[in-house]
Amino acid sequence: MPEIRIGFRLADLPELAVFSFVSTSWELAAELPALAAALEVAVVPALGVLRCEVVGFITRSGLAVSYRRPVVEVDRTQVLAQDAVRLAA
Template sequence: MATLPSWLVTTRNEEAATTLARLYSGLHRIHGRQQESIELKLGSDAIAVNVDGPGSVINRMVLEQGEGLGPLHVCDGSSLLEPMNKAGDRCGCPESVFDRKAAARSGHGPKPDARLEFRLAAAPDAGLFVLTSSSWTFSDSLSAAVAHMERGADGAQMEIRLQRKVVTTRSGMSASYVRPVLSVGEPEVAAPGHLRLAA
């Protein structure tokens, strides 16, 4: 039997950890890998969130030079974002998403660097949390969320949920992925990939 997906939340705030332990059943508390950090495994797979507005979203494409060397290329898929003296110039990325993904897989093109800041709807005073992912679909879902908020819609009506997806490879093997899903109002936008929440 497959284990149900769960959130892993990292915080250095003891009060936030206590609040999370109270709010979400099945919480297992462990000491974090970073000094003075606390890791919390939540029993719930869905979290209602409040998002302050479009400024709570960072959604860009990044190609790293190497470990510790910083980004070689930062863009929004059509224009450069960094360095500042080249911001707005054409980035040269392929227009096709298929070609962009192929370039990223080969190490020659950027991949998503998507970040969402939010507060827990059930405990907004617990502080600001961050969800990051390099998932292409999560990046798309953030674009949809920004468009939703720019139309004047309430950013508080959102939920992030973990879902398991099982796919069959060309060789016939089954592979399982746990993916977060960002719901904005009624529609759901899926975001596969690894994630970590941090406060």
């Protein structure tokens, strides 16, 4: 199981602290090369959005399953969800 750690600062209060987001998501692990490439070409400090999307589905046996999928976006000018946190890398 992967363990991804992302350090970030809040864009509106960068002096507050460096926060850490930890995830064991295989989907996020697969997206790391694209995230690294986006951070390499981003203007420093890079602004982005870190949010957790709710994913839900019904299994074949009829059981409702839901989980949160982490999403990281870099250099987006608009926050896509109210529960998102603006961050600066």
